[in-house]
Amino acid sequence: MKFYCRCRKFATGGLCEVGARATVPIMSLYRPAAPDLLTHTFLAMEQAAPDASDVYFGVLLRCGGVAPSVGELRAQVMSRVGMVPALTHRLNDAVEWEPDPEFDIENHVLVADGPVDVRPVREWMPDPPGHDHPLWRMWLLPGTGAEWGLAFAVHHGVLDGTGVMRALEVLFAGRAGSTVDDEVSGSAVAALRAVPNMLRTLRSAPELNVFGELTGERRSDTAAVPVARLRAIADAAQVSVGQVHLVAMAGAVRRWTGVDADVPVCVPVDTRRSDEHDRSGVHLGLVRIALPTATEDPMRRIRLAAQRMSQRRMSSARIGARALIDNVPVRWSGPALQRLGDRRKVALTASVFRSAPGLSILGRPVADLFALPWLPPGHGCFTILARYGATATLSVLTDTGVRGADELARGWAREVAVLADAAGVAPHAEDTAAPVMST
Known part of the structure; x- marks a missing residue:
C-alpha cells in the first residue's frame, strides 16, 4: 500500500x-x-x-x-x-x-x-x-x-x-538542502549582452572531415592528467585552469581534425552569482567561443584564449545569459539555444564541472570521479572535464559516426604535456594519470 x-x-x-x-x-x-x-x-x-x-x-x-x-x-x-x-x-x-x-x-x-x-x-x-x-x-x-x-x-x-x-x-x-529563489534576476536590458553570442550562432563552423553521418549510437572515451600540472601551467602563463583546458582542447582538435582554421565550440557557463553557490536547478548559459586551432604555437594559443575568454567577457556572457533565460520568451530565445547544439554551428561542447570535495559513500571512500556527458540532438561530440582529488579527467561522448574520437581524448592529454613544456613546467614523479579508456 x-x-x-x-x-x-x-x-x-x-x-x-x-x-x-x-x-x-x-x-x-x-x-x-x-x-x-x-x-x-x-x-x-x-x-x-x-x-x-x-x-x-x-x-x-x-x-x-x-x-x-x-x-x-x-x-x-x-x-x-x-x-x-x-x-x-x-x-x-x-x-x-x-x-x-x-x-x-x-x-x-x-x-x-x-x-x-x-x-x-x-x-x-x-x-x-x-x-x-x-x-x-x-x-x-x-x-x-x-x-x-x-x-x-x-x-x-x-x-x-x-x-x-x-x-x-x-x-x-550531509550537506544542507539547496536554496530556491524564483525571483527574476537581471533586467530585459541586460539580456542585450547575450545578443552578440546569439548572432554568432548564425555563423557556420568549418567543415571537419572526422564528422560523418550521425548514427544515433554512442561511444565514450576518457583521458586523465594531474590537476597539479594544469595549475602549474595556469600559474606560469597567468591564466585560469579553465583556459588551459580549452587551449589543450584546441591543440587536440587541431591534431584530430587537421583543420587549419579556428573552430567554434559551445562552452556552458554557470550563471549563479557568488552568493548563490547552493542554488539548485538549471542555471547556465551557452557561449560560443572560437578555439585558436589555427595557431600552431602553444604559447600564442594561450594568449589568444586569454583574450577570447577574459574574465570581463565571460562575466558579461553570464549576466546576459541569465537575463536572457529570465526575461526573453521561449519562442524567441529557444531556437538560438538549440542552434548551439547544431554541429553545423559549433564543432563540439567543452564543459567543466566544478571541483568536488573528497566524498565517501556509506563510509567507503570515493577514489575517482568521472563525468558522464550527454549529447544534444544533431550534436556529434560533448566533453566534460571533472577534477577530483589529484586527477583531472576528460570524458568524451560522441556519436559513432564521428571518427577517431579516442584521438581527441588522447590528444588532449598530450597537449597538456606540450603546454607544460612550453610554459617551462617541469614534470614531477607524481605527475602520472590514468590511461585512456574507451567504451
Whole structure:
C-alpha cells in the first residue's frame, strides 16, 4: 500500500516516522526551482533526440572497500532525498513541478552489472523514467574485489552540473538542502549582452572531415592528467585552469581534425552569482567561443584564449545569459539555444564541472570521479572535464559516426604535456594519470 506522508522529519533529512521502508516521498519543505526557458529547451531536445536517455548526464564514482548492499544504498538516499526536491518532484503535462505521489526509491536506485568504467548513460538506462515520475536514476555497480562504483544520471532539464555535484553532497556528505529563489534576476536590458553570442550562432563552423553521418549510437572515451600540472601551467602563463583546458582542447582538435582554421565550440557557463553557490536547478548559459586551432604555437594559443575568454567577457556572457533565460520568451530565445547544439554551428561542447570535495559513500571512500556527458540532438561530440582529488579527467561522448574520437581524448592529454613544456613546467614523479579508456 502506498501513501503520501506529510511529516516534517523527512523534510529535514531524517527518516519518515512510519519507517525507512517508505516507498514514496515525504512532503518536503523544499521545492524545485520554477521551470523556465532551459527546462522547456531540454524537454524539447528530449523529444528530438534519437533516444530519450541522450538528455541524461551525471557522474560515475569509483569507490574502494566492500560494496554496500542495494538496500543500504536505498536507505541512505531515501533518508536525504527530500532535501533535493528535483529528485522527488515530477514535471506534469503543463511543465509544472508537483510531488510524485507514487515515488518508489526502488525504481530509482538500481543494481547494474559490468565494469566500473565510463560508458554512455543509455547502456545503464535502456528505459528512461517516464514523466509521471522524477527524472533520475542511480546504479550500484558491485564491481570486483575491493573496487565498486556508483553511477548517477539526471535529466538535464532538472539539474545542471553544479546541481548534480551538490545533490551528491546532500545525499552522501550531509550537506544542507539547496536554496530556491524564483525571483527574476537581471533586467530585459541586460539580456542585450547575450545578443552578440546569439548572432554568432548564425555563423557556420568549418567543415571537419572526422564528422560523418550521425548514427544515433554512442561511444565514450576518457583521458586523465594531474590537476597539479594544469595549475602549474595556469600559474606560469597567468591564466585560469579553465583556459588551459580549452587551449589543450584546441591543440587536440587541431591534431584530430587537421583543420587549419579556428573552430567554434559551445562552452556552458554557470550563471549563479557568488552568493548563490547552493542554488539548485538549471542555471547556465551557452557561449560560443572560437578555439585558436589555427595557431600552431602553444604559447600564442594561450594568449589568444586569454583574450577570447577574459574574465570581463565571460562575466558579461553570464549576466546576459541569465537575463536572457529570465526575461526573453521561449519562442524567441529557444531556437538560438538549440542552434548551439547544431554541429553545423559549433564543432563540439567543452564543459567543466566544478571541483568536488573528497566524498565517501556509506563510509567507503570515493577514489575517482568521472563525468558522464550527454549529447544534444544533431550534436556529434560533448566533453566534460571533472577534477577530483589529484586527477583531472576528460570524458568524451560522441556519436559513432564521428571518427577517431579516442584521438581527441588522447590528444588532449598530450597537449597538456606540450603546454607544460612550453610554459617551462617541469614534470614531477607524481605527475602520472590514468590511461585512456574507451567504451
